[in-house]
Amino acid sequence: MKHLFLTTRVPSKFRELVAFLSLVAVFFVGAWVLFIAPNAKAHPALPTAAQPHGWSYPLSCCSGYDCREVAYNAVAERREGYVIKRTGEVITYTDSRIRNSPDGLFHWCSAAGANDGRTVCLFVPPHGY
Incomplete structure (x- = not known):
């Protein structure tokens, strides 16, 4: 009897989506650091x-x-x-x-x-x- 090994391959579309969402997250964090955080003021x-x-x-x-x-x-x-x-x-x-x-x-x-x-x-x- 031949053994079947289940291998999980992540579809390339999913990898592309994760990479895109990671870039978006980095963009927003960078924008916050550059524009919002320096303008924080104490009341x-x-x-x-x-x-x-x-x-x-x-x-x-x-x-x-x-x-x-x-x-x-x-x-x-x-x-x-x-x-x-x-x-x-x-x-x-x-x-x-x-x-x-x-x-x-x-x-x-x-x-x-x-x-x-x-x-x-x-x-x-x-x-x-």
Whole structure:
């Protein structure tokens, strides 16, 4: 009895389609990198009495929606550092995520702007502001 081995050959039309779709994907990723990503901007903080024209969160902290002003009592100063009360996260005083607040208010930037997200940046008022 003759054994039949099943071999799977991919039809050339299918290979051409996969190659074409791969090229299209590369084109769109390249276009995004060249045109859209460089134009990404951090959003501005709202105007306050100290900064009547507002100010912009740095891109390293914000992807357009990650940052917002938080109430003074939303962040506690403890011996070990700043405590984000909503999440219980402790940001030590030497942590590079701590930034000086230009308007003297607390601003919290969290991953994806989530209220229970990990801290990306914390803007703190200078002592004696």
